[in-house]
Structures are given as structure tokens and as C-alpha cells.
Amino acid sequence: MRRVSNGRGRALPPLTRLCVVAVLCMPAGPAAALASTAEAAFCDTLPAWNGTGRTIAVSPGQSIQPAVDSASAGDTVELADGDYGKQSVSVTKAIRLKAQTPGGARLWGTKPSSANSGGSGTAVSVSGGGMMIDGLDIRYYGTGIGGTGVGPITIQRNRIESNLEQGVSLFDAIRPVVQCNDVRDPYLPNDSAAQGPTSIPGFDDAQMDYGVQIYGATDPVVNHNYFFGVFNETLSFKEGNRNPTASYNTFEGSRYTGLFFGQNGINNGPYPYSGLPSDVDNGRITGEFNVFRKGRDAMGIYYMRTPIRVWHVRAQPLTLNGNVVEVGNQGILLECAAGPISSISGCGEGSYTLTNNTVGGAVMFNDSRAQVNTTACILAGPFSSTSITASSINLKCINAPEVKRGLQPVTMTGTQTATDPVPAMRMGPLPQYDPDLSYGRPPPPPTATPTPTAAPTPTAAPTRIFAPSAPARVVLPRKPALLRVTAGRGFAAATVRITRHSVIRGQLLRRGRVLGTKRVVGRAGTHVVRVSIKRKNRRQLRRRGAERVTLTLRIAVVARGKATHVFSSRVRVRV
Numbered sequence: 001m002r003r004v005s006n007g008r009g010r011a012l013p014p015l016t017r018l019c020v021v022a023v024l025c026m027p028a029g030p031a032a033a034l035a036s037t038a039e040a041a042f043c044d045t046l047p048a049w050n051g052t053g054r055t056i057a058v059s060p061g062q063s064i065q066p067a068v069d070s071a072s073a074g075d076t077v078e079l080a081d082g083d084y085g086k087q088s089v090s091v092t093k094a095i096r097l098k099a100q101t102p103g104g105a106r107l108w109g110t111k112p113s114s115a116n117s118g119g120s121g122t123a124v125s126v127s128g129g130g131m132m133i134d135g136l137d138i139r140y141y142g143t144g145i146g147g148t149g150v151g152p153i154t155i156q157r158n159r160i161e162s163n164l165e166q167g168v169s170l171f172d173a174i175r176p177v178v179q180c181n182d183v184r185d186p187y188l189p190n191d192s193a194a195q196g197p198t199s200i201p202g203f204d205d206a207q208m209d210y211g212v213q214i215y216g217a218t219d220p221v222v223n224h225n226y227f228f229g230v231f232n233e234t235l236s237f238k239e240g241n242r243n244p245t246a247s248y249n250t251f252e253g254s255r256y257t258g259l260f261f262g263q264n265g266i267n268n269g270p271y272p273y274s275g276l277p278s279d280v281d282n283g284r285i286t287g288e289f290n291v292f293r294k295g296r297d298a299m300g301i302y303y304m305r306t307p308i309r310v311w312h313v314r315a316q317p318l319t320l321n322g323n324v325v326e327v328g329n330q331g332i333l334l335e336c337a338a339g340p341i342s343s344i345s346g347c348g349e350g351s352y353t354l355t356n357n358t359v360g361g362a363v364m365f366n367d368s369r370a371q372v373n374t375t376a377c378i379l380a381g382p383f384s385s386t387s388i389t390a391s392s393i394n395l396k397c398i399n400a401p402e403v404k405r406g407l408q409p410v411t412m413t414g415t416q417t418a419t420d421p422v423p424a425m426r427m428g429p430l431p432q433y434d435p436d437l438s439y440g441r442p443p444p445p446p447t448a449t450p451t452p453t454a455a456p457t458p459t460a461a462p463t464r465i466f467a468p469s470a471p472a473r474v475v476l477p478r479k480p481a482l483l484r485v486t487a488g489r490g491f492a493a494a495t496v497r498i499t500r501h502s503v504i505r506g507q508l509l510r511r512g513r514v515l516g517t518k519r520v521v522g523r524a525g526t527h528v529v530r531v532s533i534k535r536k537n538r539r540q541l542r543r544r545g546a547e548r549v550t551l552t553l554r555i556a557v558v559a560r561g562k563a564t565h566v567f568s569s570r571v572r573v574r575v
Helices: 037-044 065-070 535-543
Strands: 055-058 076-079 089-091 096-099 105-108 122-128 131-134 136-139 143-150 153-156 159-161 166-174 176-179 182-185 210-218 221-223 226-229 233-239 245-247 250-252 254-261 281-288 291-293 304-310 313-321 332-336 349-355 358-360 362-365 368-371 378-382 388-393 396-398 411-413 416-418 481-488 491-498 502-510 513-522 525-532 548-558 565-574
Touching: 055 065, 065 089, 096 136, 122 131, 122 136, 143 153, 153 166, 159 166, 166 176, 166 182, 176 210, 182 210, 233 281, 250 254, 250 304, 254 281, 291 304, 304 313, 332 388, 481 565, 491 502, 491 548, 491 565, 502 525
Parallel strands: 055 076, 076 096, 089 122, 096 131, 105 136, 122 143, 131 153, 136 159, 143 166, 153 176, 159 182, 166 210, 176 221, 182 226, 210 233, 221 245, 226 250, 233 254, 245 281, 250 291, 254 304, 281 313, 304 332, 313 349, 332 378, 349 388, 358 396, 388 411, 396 416
Antiparallel strands: 362 368, 481 491, 491 525, 502 513, 502 548, 513 525, 548 565
């Protein structure tokens, strides 16, 4: 069995390793079964790939690597639908490797008969920056997509299943975006599957250790993905990441942890490619509008022990907002042990803010009510630390024995509690490339990616059974917010959320001089404001020998009758 020193393979004995958990149960009904139009549109209408090169076609049975080797920056290597066997491909250039249709190009090894009985190698290895891996169907390897010293990179619309180690693994990365993927670790034919909502699988170690794991990355974003299966840790920001974000993902099942911030202490680094030092996860840490539940298919039940877990982090701040735990053995775990932050038995530090989260602890299964969560909606501990300031605002806690348990203080305001009705356990999996459910959440923000891709053909949403209905609507914040800043050749882009009809003005400045401007007018929602350096100014910079310049991106949001909100961010722009 594969084990690391963080104890992820050990079940939590009651009251000895307390966590923070948030839990709610929703009334049963079909409403939540339909995908939200706005969220489904995110994965169905991704922006066009910005490469301007040629398209190199590869057919089933051909070797993929020669086509990749012959490609130049900006080219697309397109795989026609069909079987390519167990090939290993290395991508080291700013190209797009894509399937003709999402999921149509199959890179499969030999299917193992049970967990940990097969799978080796990496299907797609990546290094360098500017590439996109789009729409491949990867199964039965050691790692699906993996790389060191990589980014910016976009990994999207891939189907990744039953790899021995990880679905996606990135180490020392710059602005990786993992979005709209379908990552699965289903029971294999000879696995001993759990058969009830309170039972665990009959084996300790999942076939797929991690759905996604990331080390030492700047601004990693994992959003709009669908995770289904056993997994040990489904999505883990392991250590050393700065400003990690996980949003709008759906998790069905996890042997140990669904979403993990700060799994490790300090074991690695420094990270020369991203320029980050040896550290725990740090900066603005965000988990919002994710959905967690136990999974179910014809083989059995997929355990969900800890939906959200926070441990070794240096939070500036940590924000958990609008997440929904339909049913799990725990909810939100804010873990604190006795050691220093760098130690595996350590504790985090900084500001933890939990807002508008919902957690449920009971479910209808085979016409009977099953109490799954036997602890609390929020578990914080088992130790406490004065280095942590934690608060929970507007928690909806339903069908859990307690709202909060543990020694770590958490300021609780606006908590709502309720009991029955409870949701029916949903039979999965969800349809491919349609990971989000309608929970009345605000429209999902578009992710500014270094190399976005063309939209796939939308598919009709099939009927989903045993789906719970939506909880109360999460209210959009009252003030504008700067969500994300990216930069490319000659431009910088800001993702801005506004709460009413507003004018958004963007400027790029260098030592007080304006090099570029952009004006966007829009309704409430999320908008990307791309500000380009004027041609005249770019020519002047090039004549001076500048290849990259550090600029200030200034964003002003103006709404009629309201105060002007101004955001500034330093960006490094290629000339």
C-alpha cells in the first residue's frame, strides 16, 4: 500500500482527531437534478484557443509523439476519435493536444481487476508553459497527466479514470488551470464495495490515490470538475501552493478527504520554476460553491468521510463559501495538532472565514432514514491554536448531532439548524462534462486561462434519479471583488465580480504612466477585463531591450449612485 507521513490512510478515531465540519440536509425533490444553465454553459462554451498555428492530424493506431515533436508553438495536435492504446506522450511546447471530440480519443492501458493491482507510466507528461491538454480519455496508467516545472497550463474536458497513482499531478507550476474534467475512481470488478451509507469499502487503499494533486504552484485553479469514486484524497493542494482555488466542483465519494488544503507540512521545495520557497499552502486560499455527497452505482456505495479538510496552511485569508455537503461522515474539518506548522503533526495559522455553507448528515436509503454524520457540522481541533482566527457565518446545519465540536474556537453567527426531510441517495454517476448541479448559486466566473479552447457541442442533459432538491439560495456579495489576475504577451487580464450594472475601467501603468486602457460595461456577474499595452508603447519598450516589464493593473468599478471601488495588482507582462 502507498502511504505518506500525513496519516491519510488512518481512519479518525472518535474524539481523538477532531476536525471542523459543516453539514446540511435538503428536502427531497427533482429540482436539483437539472443542471444550472449558467454553470453548464461554462464547460460548453469555453473561449477559443488563442494559438494561430496549424492543425496536425493524428489517426487511431498512429504514434502521437512524432506529431507533437513536429509541432511548433501555437499549433494544435488533434487526435481523431478512436483507440490509441497505451501510449506515453511528452509535451514541452506551447501547443494544444486535443481530441477531435471530448472523450473521443482513448489512451487506455489494461484494466486492473482490483484496487492496486495494475497501472503504470504517465499518459501525458508536461513541462514548460503555454500548453493545453483537452478532451482525452485516459485510463489505467500510473498517472494520467503529470509534470514538473510547468505552466501556465490548461487541462480541461478530459476523462481520467482508474490510474494507479493520480489523475492529474503537478509539481512546481505557474498558474495551472484544471477545469471541466471528469475524474473517476470506480470500484473495479473484484473490489469489496461498501453496500450501505454508513459502511466503508472493504480495502484500505484506493486504486487512484489522488484525483488531482498540486505542489508548489502559483495561483492554481481547479474548478467545474466532476469527481466520482473511491479515491484516497480526491483533490489535494499538498504543500507550497500560493493562492490555491477550488470552486464549482462536484465530489461524489472519497475514502478519506474530498477537498484538502494543506495536506503536508514542509517536505519539499524550494520550487525553482514557480519561484516559490519551501512552505505550506499560503496566501488567499479559496474553496467555494463545491458540492459533496456520497456516491452510488451498481457496485455499491462510495464513502465520503471528510468532505472539506484544512490543515497545514498559512491563510491570508482562507475562505470557504457557499459549499454544500449533502451527506458525509463529517463536514468541514479545521484540523489542528500539537506540533509546528512545518510538521505533519502541526497546525495552521491565519484567518479562516466560513460563510453560507450548508451541511447535511442524514439520507434516505432503501426507503429508510440513515444517520451518516454522527459528530457535528463543524469539527475544530483536536488542539487549539491562538495563531488561528476562525469564524462561521450563516451556516445551515441539518440532521447533525451538534453544530460545532472541538477545542479550536470558532465564532458562530447566523447559524441555522433543521431536521427532516432528508435527501434520497442519488444514483450516479453524473453525465460526462456536466459536473454542476443547480443549487441557486451565483453564476460561475469564467476562468482566464493562458490557452483556452473552442467549445464542444452541447449535449442534452439526461434524466438524473434520486437527486435532492436545492438548498436556500446563496446570496451574491454586496461589493465588487477582484477574483483573479493573469498576464500574457502584451496584456494583463482581471476577472472581476460586480453585484449590479457597472462600468469597469482598466489601466496598465508603469511608473505612473498609462500604457493601456480598457472599458467594460456589464450587468451583475463576473467579467474578464483584458487590458493591452498600446502598440506605440510596446515598440518603445522593445527598443529599450525590455522583454518583460512589471506593471500595475488598476481596476475601477463604478456604479450609479455607489462608491467607486478600486483594485490594484502588480503583474509581470511579456513585451
